[in-house]
Amino acid sequence: MARYELVKRSVALITLTNPPVNALSSAVRHAMAKSMEQALNDPKVTAVVICGENGRFCGGADIREFAGPLRGPPLVPLLDAIEAGEKPVVAAIEGVALGGGFELALVCHYCIAHFKVNHFVLKIIKAVGMSRAAKPLSSRRVSMLTTPCPPDLDALLEVVTMEVKKKARGVMAPLACIQAVRAAATMPYSKGIKRESELMATLFNSGQARALQYCFFAQRTAGKWTLPSGAQWNNSKPREIRSAAIIGLGTMGRGIVVSLARVGISVIAVESEKKLLETGKQMVIGMLERDAKRRGVSASLNLLKFTLSLQDLKDVDLVIEAVFEDMALKKRVFQELSKVCRPATLLCTNTSGLDVDALAGVTDRPHLVVGMHFFSPAHVMKLLEVVCGPRSSSETIATAMSLGKRMGKVSVAVGNCPGFVGNRMLKPYMDQATFLLEEGATPEQIDKALEDFGFAMGVFRMSDLAGLDVGWRIRKESGLTGPDVDPKNPPRRRHGRRYCPIPDMVCEQGRFGQKTGRGWYMYDKPGGTNAKPDPLIQNLLEMYRSRYAIQPRNISDQEIIERCLFALANEGFRILEDGIAARPEDIDVIYLFGYGFPRHRGGPMFYASMVGLERVLERLEHYHQAHPDVPHLEPSPLLKKLVACGSPSVQTWREHIKTMHSHL
Ligand SMILES: CCC/C=C/C(=O)SCCNC(=O)CCNC(=O)[C@H](O)C(C)(C)COP(=O)([O-])OP(=O)([O-])OC[C@H]1O[C@@H](n2cnc3c(N)ncnc32)[C@H](O)[C@@H]1OP(=O)([O-])[O-]
Numbered sequence: 313m314a315r316y317e318l319v320k321r322s323v324a325l326i327t328l329t330n331p332p333v334n335a336l337s338s339a340v341r342h343a344m345a346k347s348m349e350q351a352l353n354d355p356k357v358t359a360v361v362i363c364g365e366n367g368r369f370c371g372g373a374d375i376r377e378f379a380g381p382l383r384g385p386p387l388v389p390l391l392d393a394i395e396a397g398e399k400p401v402v403a404a405i406e407g408v409a410l411g412g413g414f415e416l417a418l419v420c421h422y423c424i425a426h427f428k429v430n431h432f433v434l435k436i437i438k439a440v441g442m443s444r445a446a447k448p449l450s451s452r453r454v455s456m457l458t459t460p461c462p463p464d465l466d467a468l469l470e471v472v473t474m475e476v477k478k479k480a481r482g483v484m485a486p487l488a489c490i491q492a493v494r495a496a497a498t499m500p501y502s503k504g505i506k507r508e509s510e511l512m513a514t515l516f517n518s519g520q521a522r523a524l525q526y527c528f529f530a531q532r533t534a535g536k537w538t539l540p541s542g543a544q545w546n547n548s549k550p551r552e553i554r555s556a557a558i559i560g561l562g563t564m565g566r567g568i569v570v571s572l573a574r575v576g577i578s579v580i581a582v583e584s585e586k587k588l589l590e591t592g593k594q595m596v597i598g599m600l601e602r603d604a605k606r607r608g609v610s611a612s613l614n615l616l617k618f619t620l621s622l623q624d625l626k627d628v629d630l631v632i633e634a635v636f637e638d639m640a641l642k643k644r645v646f647q648e649l650s651k652v653c654r655p656a657t658l659l660c661t662n663t664s665g666l667d668v669d670a671l672a673g674v675t676d677r678p679h680l681v682v683g684m685h686f687f688s689p690a691h692v693m694k695l696l697e698v699v700c701g702p703r704s705s706s707e708t709i710a711t712a713m714s715l716g717k718r719m720g721k722v723s724v725a726v727g728n729c730p731g732f733v734g735n736r737m738l739k740p741y742m743d744q745a746t747f748l749l750e751e752g753a754t755p756e757q758i759d760k761a762l763e764d765f766g767f768a769m770g771v772f773r774m775s776d777l778a779g780l781d782v783g784w785r786i787r788k789e790s791g792l793t794g795p796d797v798d799p800k801n802p803p804r805r806r807h808g809r810r811y812c813p814i815p816d817m818v819c820e821q822g823r824f825g826q827k828t829g830r831g832w833y834m835y836d837k838p839g840g841t842n843a844k845p846d847p848l849i850q851n852l853l854e855m856y857r858s859r860y861a862i863q864p865r866n867i868s869d870q871e872i873i874e875r876c877l878f879a880l881a882n883e884g885f886r887i888l889e890d891g892i893a894a895r896p897e898d899i900d901v902i903y904l905f906g907y908g909f910p911r912h913r914g915g916p917m918f919y920a921s922m923v924g925l926e927r928v929l930e931r932l933e934h935y936h937q938a939h940p941d942v943p944h945l946e947p948s949p950l951l952k953k954l955v956a957c958g959s960p961s962v963q964t965w966r967e968h969i970k971t972m973h974s975h976l
Contacts, residue, residue: 314343315365316350322358324351333371334364336412338384340374345390352397360397362420363404364413367429372411375525378516387412388509395419395453421452455501465497482766483912484520488512519922523914526962527904530897530915537698537713537725538894539976543706550714551658551707553577557631559622559645561592564662565634567690570599571719573615574691580617580624593618599691622652630715632684634662637782642666643674650675658708660684665731669701678703682712685732686721687906688778695906696721700976701728722905727892727975734902736887737916740879740944745771746812747942748872749853750804752864755832756845761869762876766910771876772832773843774908776825780832784819804860810941814856818849874931875945881920882932885948888965891975896962918962925951925959 315327326347328334336344351360364370377383394401394416403409403420406429417423450456462468469490476486488511495507515521538544556572557580558565565581572579581596583589597613604611617624625631631653633645642661649659658680661671672681683699696716700709709725716723726733745758759770769777788794792806793816805811818832825831826841833843857864884899893899900915913919920928929947936945953968954960960968 313337313339314347316347318356319361322356324354324357324360326351326360326362328362328364328370330374331366333368333408334366334413335371335374336387336416337374337377338382341385341387341390345385345393348390348393348397352393352399357399360399360401361404362401362416364406368407369403369405369409370413370416371408372413375528378521378525387415391415391419395421395455398449400449400452418454421449459496461497465494469494481763481768482910484518485515485524485912488515520912523912523918523922526897526914526918527900527911530901530904530918531722533895533897534722534724534901535713535717537709539700539706539709539725540891541706543709545710545713548706548710550710551629553629553711553715553718555580555628555630557582557625557628559631559633559649560635561588561596562634562636563688564686564690566592566596566599567688567692568632568634568662568686569596569616570603570691571686571721573600573612574603575718575720576612576615578615578617580619580628582619582622582625584620586620589618589620603691622648625649625652625657626654628653628657630658630660630711632660632662634686637663637666637786639666639670642671646671646681647674650677656680658682658711660712662686662690663699665735667730668699668728669703672701672703679705680708682708683728683732684712684716685734687734693906694720694722695734695902696723697732697734697902697906698723698725699728699732700725702975722901724898724902725894725976726898726902727890729890729892729975733887733893733899734906736892737880737883737899737903738907740883741876742771742775743812743942743944744875744879746814747810747939748867748875749814750812750857750860750862751867752857752862753867753872754845754853755849757867757869758872758876761872764869765873765877766913768908768910776831776833776835776843777841779825779827780815780819781824784816787816805941808941809943810939814853817852817856875935877916877919878928878932878935879944881916881928882946882948882951883944884917884920885950885954888969889948889950891969894966894976896965917965921959921962925955929955 313328313330315329317325317327319325324347326344328340328344330337330340334340348360351357373387400422401420402422402424403417405417405423405425409417473487473490476490480486492508492511495504499507536545555578558569558572559582561569561581561583569579569581581592583592596616600611600613631649633642633649635641635645642663646659646661653659655677659675659677660681661668661683662685663683664685668681668683669678672678675681678701681701682704683697683701685697685699687693687695698709698712698716713723713725724733729736731739748758749755755772759772762770775783784793788796791797792811793813803813822828823830826835827838829835829838829840830846832849834846835844836842884896887893887899888896896917900909900917903909903915904911909915914922929951932945932947932951936942936947939945950969954965957968
């Protein structure tokens, strides 16, 4: 946990040894305290060096221990002892120095940030020699330093506070940091430290801290995918991918090309027409050049090839199809790929919800077919849903997961069903929002409630950004609206359940969102981003309500949050029951990285657990009773089961889910 050695007969070297990141666990703190005592009491020791094993100084407190009560010696007295000690202490920093690890470095009298380990001992000895020859230690103690305080501190912090409140809506920690900076600038050290401890205690005991800790581990859990067959992340070897092809240079295809090329993978990009190919090529080159400039590297344009011919794909390791979301078209592409590509080439589809197994079925290699659902813009968004068809091999899944990681994505393995995890859950969430419009709410009221909850964008602003026509086309294709609707259907019912036609009416007016300058809001111009409430939408809602004799009522923010978010989580429970996601953590990671769910709320499933499953169940029952024609509000059997089992912690829900239904 901490190794103690005497180097050159006078330097005590204390090495933190707690892999993987040398976190300050109770055992490490205990060993550190003992080692420091030994070093300070040994007359042979003239200086102390603290470093971390395996190229990492210290990743901070051991977050795993936050779940329980504090054990072992606290960190602060150890830090005080180092700072006040009469022997110079040097922090030899390599890799990370985060949180408590950073504090540890700060209280040391000297810090060396070094890269070449072979120079390690030499540098330390030099630094220690310097410290002994130089001024007394008092000038090196952080508590003795005066903090510069700008004369306009209040105004400065006011501006920063406003900015933080805008960017990190509802998040406590950044605001507490500003208060800590104020304390550092205006109070003596001992009082400032006390103030910081109070702030830390407030944060530490908040639900937000628990949510953020959960998110940290959920993200890492998601990478540890597992299938009912026993194949999992640590027993399935991914293939090495050196070359890839992208079919379709629309928005998604372009983003995927950029994501691949910037990690050094050769990419062949295919389009069906010369004009589309040329436009796509120019855009990809521009995106790569801007990206390279931002990162201070040269753009990897030599890795790109643009072509109109699928024949050029015969030797690539992997193909990602990113054509229009049309099953017949995708099937034609996959049939063609089967003929053209060598038998070992992996065939991936970037679909946002179509049946991956149906596509696998038209190929000569269903075991090498997998879904890779990127989120737009694909070179920016971190989420990747890896959709495992029933016939996808473990090697195929491992390859897609590992390729996602290589591209810097947070990859989550999910099962194959309409909409997979993310978009399947989105439907009940959006349905609730439109039902609330019918009942008396406005788009801006609903968006404000969701944004106050912490979403970067409410559901209507988000839809305007994404484009309303996409969902409209899907609804037309599935016979929910348009000429194919059975005229016997009442206007507000489909398949025996409640249906809200308002989104269709908005689209019928050519209002497709930001791109047309009109959607749920109005914008200054097509492509504008400044959303303003539109009186025409208000009129449309009023006419709609009067046509269907709906008496509008006042709807509270609480009802908006409960109906939208509990319906979202309820679908998450069904997804777990159906085995489309292996764990609640996977669902939460998808919502955090793909749908802007506020991180300090932990994701929809964690949020439900924080509200209390009993309460979620009771509210869903209440709303379902009021709206019996909305099946999404009927509490899922898994939710009921978990409540009956005493609402166990989210990390143990998996034990209550029958794995026999798994689609993963
Ligand atoms: C008391 C005074 C107040 C102090 C407060 C604090 O210090 S608050 C803390 C302030 N510190 C932070 O907030 C730092 C949080 N950590 C990080 O930001 C990153 O992990 C990293 C940059 C250290 C390494 O990134 P990377 O991409 O190279 O690697 P990776 O991310 O994949 O992690 C590898 C493995 O290490 C694990 N693990 C990591 N850190 C901790 C930890 N502190 N604890 C426990 N475990 C930790 C991680 O779970 C994973 O385990 P797995 O899945 O293999 O079993």
